Amino acid sequence: MTHTADSTSIPVGTTLSVKVPATTANLGPGFDTLGLALSLYDELEVEVREEPGIHVNVLGVGEGVVPTDETNLVARALAHVFERFGQPVPGLEIVAHNAIPHSRGLGSSGAAIVAGIMAAKGLLEGIVDIGSIELLELATELEGHPDNVAPALFGGLTIAWVGEDGPKHKKLIAHRGVSAVVFVPEAAMSTALARSLQPASVPHEDAIFNVSRSALLVAALIQSPELLLAATEDRLHQSYRASAMLETDELIRMLREHGLAAVVSGAGPSVLVLGNDPSQRLLAADLVAANSVSTWQPLMLAVDFKGATVMVHPVEGSA
Ligand SMILES: Nc1ncnc2c1ncn2[C@@H]1O[C@H](COP(=O)(O)OP(=O)(O)O)[C@@H](O)[C@H]1O
Ligand SMILES: N[C@@H](CCOP(=O)(O)O)C(=O)O
Secondary structure, eight states, X not given: OOOBSSSSOOBTTOEEEEEEEEEEEOTTTOTTTEEEEEEEEEEEEEEEESSOSEEEEEEETTTTTSOSSTTSHXXXXXXXXXXXXXXXXXXXXXXXXXXXXXXXXXOHHHHHHHHHHHHHHHHTTTTOOOOHHHHHHHHHHHHSXXXXXXXXXXXXXXXXXXXXXXXXXXXXXXXXXXXEEEEEESSOOOHHHHHHTSOSOOOHHHHHHHXXXXXXXXXXXXXXXXXXXXXXXXXXXXXXXXXXXXXXXXXXXXXXXXXXXXXXOTTSSSEEEEESSTHHHHHHXXXXXXXXXXXXXXXXXXXOSSOOEEEEEOOTTOO
């Protein structure tokens, strides 16, 4: 006889693996809207156990820092899905292998939320069918804005928006000439702090400026990468947040003066350079090494086209 963890029919011993990409949001003018999935991943191994409660063994980034109990963001996201569908959470042992740096503007909180949601989707397979619209709704409820969680879930370049009936997305395939390098500083800055610096309203001319640049940016990213420099200008968020990340601001100015499409990655403080050919990444890395006194870790990343994945490994004989 197969043991079950509780009143759901999820057998004890069921395991699953989850993989979620890092993301870079905004891409300059596309505040809270545009995002790109990148080839840097957080991974989970999840096992259903007899003992109730969720324990998270955190390895890599966040080890010894983020909680290991039910208050862990991955565990909270997972529990949120079970609660939404009226299902009791089984006892779980989770091993989290984290590579996405925290509070640097690479979507670590979005990735943790998506990881928990994908784990829940895998555990609830055959009990509840969770579609892509629901995945994005659940993730956006927890993250507060859809621009990181959409590419983390679906991969590629995403346009995300919130309609009257909730968040939606459109996935696009970035032009293969587009390359990305992210410069990650040692110091962290929370997204919540960056968001607190945003004004409640902006001048109409700045809104027009960003509408034109973000429309152009979609064309640049999927068809005409040579337009990336003009297409990555922004007046909606970067200047308001610059006082909280002066070195980021300086680095972006320097790189843009050299013709490189440099922007704040997400809410910062990392810097993203979108290249229209791979040699621009090396040029950017040389310029950063030569012109900055601080240490910036260069991450040369590819665009991830797949998004989050979950693989369920049922207990033998339980299917
Ligand atoms: N894999 C993870 N497991 C648990 N908590 C996480 C994980 N990733 C991120 N977090 C939480 O999210 C915070 C970072 O979120 P945030 O400030 O939005 O920055 P980011 O730009 O990295 O998303 C971390 O300090 C931590 O509390
Ligand atoms: N649009 C958000 C994006 C936050 O991204 P993160 O990777 O820094 O969490 C914002 O700019 O606040």
